[in-house]
Amino acid sequence: MALYLHNTASGERERVYAADGEALRFYCCGPTVYGPAHIGNFRTFLVQDLFRRVVEVGGLPVHHVRNLTDVDDKTIREAAAAGEDLPTFTARWRDRFHEDAAALNLLPPREEPSAVEHIPEQIGLIERLLASGHAYATADGSVYYRIASFPRYGQLSGIDREALRENASGRLEDADEYDKESVSDFVLWKAWKPEDGEVGWESPWGRGRPGWHTECSAMSVHYLGASFDVHGGGVDLCFPHHENEIAQSEGVSGERPFVRHWFHCEHLQVEGRKMSKSLGNFLTLADLRAEGFHPMEIRWALLSGHYRKTLNFTRENARAARKALQRLADLEHSLGRGVGTAGEAPLSPSWPEVVARGTEAFAGGGDQRAAWAALEDDLNAPEALGHFLREVGRAEREGRGWEPGEAAAWFSFAGSFLGVFGIDLRAWREDRAQARPAEAPAEVAALAAERWEAKGRRDFASADALRDRIREAGWQVLDRPDGYDLEPIGD
RNA sequence: GGCGCGGUAGCCAAGUGGUAAGGCCGGGGACUGCAAAUCCUCUAUCGGCGGUUCGAUUCCGCCCCGCGCCUCCA
Numbered sequence: 001m002a003l004y005l006h007n008t009a010s011g012e013r014e015r016v017y018a019a020d021g022e023a024l025r026f027y028c029c030g031p032t033v034y035g036p037a038h039i040g041n042f043r044t045f046l047v048q049d050l051f052r053r054v055v056e057v058g059g060l061p062v063h064h065v066r067n068l069t070d071v072d073d074k075t076i077r078e079a080a081a082a083g084e085d086l087p088t089f090t091a092r093w094r095d096r097f098h099e100d101a102a103a104l105n106l107l108p109p110r111e112e113p114s115a116v117e118h119i120p121e122q123i124g125l126i127e128r129l130l131a132s133g134h135a136y137a138t139a140d141g142s143v144y145y146r147i148a149s150f151p152r153y154g155q156l157s158g159i160d161r162e163a164l165r166e167n168a169s170g171r172l173e174d175a176d177e178y179d180k181e182s183v184s185d186f187v188l189w190k191a192w193k194p195e196d197g198e199v200g201w202e203s204p205w206g207r208g209r210p211g212w213h214t215e216c217s218a219m220s221v222h223y224l225g226a227s228f229d230v231h232g233g234g235v236d237l238c239f240p241h242h243e244n245e246i247a248q249s250e251g252v253s254g255e256r257p258f259v260r261h262w263f264h265c266e267h268l269q270v271e272g273r274k275m276s277k278s279l280g281n282f283l284t285l286a287d288l289r290a291e292g293f294h295p296m297e298i299r300w301a302l303l304s305g306h307y308r309k310t311l312n313f314t315r316e317n318a319r320a321a322r323k324a325l326q327r328l329a330d331l332e333h334s335l336g337r338g339v340g341t342a343g344e345a346p347l348s349p350s351w352p353e354v355v356a357r358g359t360e361a362f363a364g365g366g367d368q369r370a371a372w373a374a375l376e377d378d379l380n381a382p383e384a385l386g387h388f389l390r391e392v393g394r395a396e397r398e399g400r401g402w403e404p405g406e407a408a409a410w411f412s413f414a415g416s417f418l419g420v421f422g423i424d425l426r427a428w429r430e431d432r433a434q435a436r437p438a439e440a441p442a443e444v445a446a447l448a449a450e451r452w453e454a455k456g457r458r459d460f461a462s463a464d465a466l467r468d469r470i471r472e473a474g475w476q477v478l479d480r481p482d483g484y485d486l487e488p489i490g491d
Numbered sequence: 492g493g494c495g496c497g498g499u500a501g502c503c504a505a506g507u508g509g510u511a512a513g514g515c516c517g518g519g520g521a522c523u524g525c526a527a528a529u530c531c532u533c534u535a536u537c538g539g540c541g542g543u544u545c546g547a548u549u550c551c552g553c554c555c556c557g558c559g560c561c562u563c564c565a
Contacts, residue, residue: 008495029565030565031565032564037565038565040564040565041565042565043565044565045565047565072563073563074563157494157495157560157561158493158494158495159493159494159560159561160493160494183562184562185562186562186563187562187563211563212563213562213563232565233565234564234565235495235496235559235560235565236559236560236564236565237564237565238495238560239494239560239561239562240560240561240562240563241562241563241564243562244562244563264565265565266496266497266558266559266565267496267558267559267564267565268565269558274558274559301503304503304504304514305503305504305505306504306505308496309496309497309504310496310497310557310558310559311503311504312502312503312504313503314502314503316502316503316515316516317502317503317504317514317515319515319516320502320503320514320515320516321514321515323514323515324514324515330528330529374505380505380506382503382504382505382512382513382514383504383505383506383512383513384505385504385505385513385514386504386505386506386512386513386514387512387513388513389512389513389514390512390513393513396529396530397529397530455524455525458524460524460525463524463525464524464525464526467525467526471526476526476527477526477527478526478527478528479523479525479526479527485527487527
């Protein structure tokens with residue numbers, strides 16, 4: 001495999017490989033569990049999922065770690081507002097995140113550590129930072145990172161410390177932070193305050209809780225080592241979160257680099273505008289499901305742009321995705337019976353099978369090879385989709401004339417492609433079949449029977465009139481040579 | 492102001508120094524008694540102005556516009 005990925009740290013496309021030669025060590029900043037994740041969050045997680053799938057199909061196992069932030073200002077505030085204790089509150093949203101992630105067919109990470117479960121590791125990290133002079137405690141029992149002690153600070157995001165100081169000058173009056181040495185210093189341990197209520201842990205500096213940035217350094221190093229291969233997140237995390245992680249992790253270990261490859265995903269817009277609560281376009285998966293969209297349609301739409309460009313999510317795109325899925329389902333129905341090892345569902349091979357097939361599945365014609373090549377070239381999903389859809393069109397036009405062997409090869413390619421994209425066609429098909437009424441109301445069925453009879457008499461005027469009445473009832477008649485089907489209108 | 496990402500057909504979205512993938516929508520046609528599906532077919536000179544070049548959408552410069560980050564937002 002020769003997968004190349006843009007590295008924020010160098011600004012260049014670089015080869016992805018496992019330093020230990022065995023598994024790619026991959027850390028992702030996960031969600032803060034204080035409410036439902038929105039589709040912008042999921043865009044990032046989906047891109048990371050696509051990346052992981054490409055690496056694994058390329059033959060390299062991935063040691064994937066994604067954390068859960070279950071203690072911070074927002075979780076504490078919202079838990080209090082909900083009248084729940086913090087663990088109960090965050091567990092609920094954690095479960096919700098898992099449900100959404102499963103619906104979107106995200107592969108679960110190998111480990112999913114949470115901040116609350118790793119307080120000792122975080123305290124240990126802070127102690128080492130204090131010992132090495134990178135941190136200092138203040139009178140109130142908080143601990144801050146001393147940015148002046150880390151000359152490389154700002155290198156990842158290209159921000160220089162002088163500018164930081166100037167820009168931050170307007171916030172000097174922030175009462176909470178009056179005892180920091182420098183306004184740019186960030187908090188590692190926050191001393192307990194009355195509004196924290198029951199939330200707090202004992203530490204060498206008194207009762208308190210870890211600052212947000214602390215957890216990712218402590219947990220990534222704990223699970224993946226002081227230096228690992230790839231670290232992902234949304235572009236907004238580049239500064240200050242990832243910058244701070246570098247300062248913390250390299251500060252204690254002295255090992256460089258903390259992360260070899262920084263992988264940042266651009267943001268998402270909705271219907272041409274940025275997502276914001278005031279615009280009311282802060283979409284969650286549940287919102288879109290309520291509008292009738294299937295998670296697989298959302299997944300397709302969210303992966304249809306390049307990860308380093310802002311993507312405009314539109315309902316129209318989601319409908320285009322639905323159409324593509326329908327084309328695939330039709331194709332599987334017409335050409336795919338008994339083809340390949342997946343039997344009746346050759347376009348829905350299991351993930352282990354997709355991994356086992358590896359890149360061999362893409363060794364066919366030009367577009368098949370090109371689809372894989374596009375993915376290896378900085379994860380160019382839209383180009384890969386273009387090649388894939390050209391293959392779909394070819395199958396639609398030529399498939400009926402194929403020999404069994406040709407059909408099997410094509411379905412192996414297409415099944416693997418959908419596997420890499422994490423599109424579970426079977427789930428989509430079954431959920432939709434379940435969602436629609438299997439049978440028309442007796443009244444509609446009677447009209448349809450009457451129409452079929454009129455049609456048999458070649459009384460087309462009556463037949464058409466009945467078709468209209470059936471349509472008014474919300475159903476449509478689809479004729480076959482030997483009969484007809486009734487389907488609900490609406491999608 | 493600093494750093495970063497963009498401006499390609501009605502919409503979404505790739506891409507290349509030699510006259511621009513793919514999808515959706517829409518138009519026309521074939522097929523069908525009608526309808527659905529399917530098939531065929533049509534729709535762009537790439538934000539603006541200069542420059543380099545035999546030739547630029549692709550390289551350089553300037554300008555205009557949109558978006559993100561600049562201390563806890565994927």
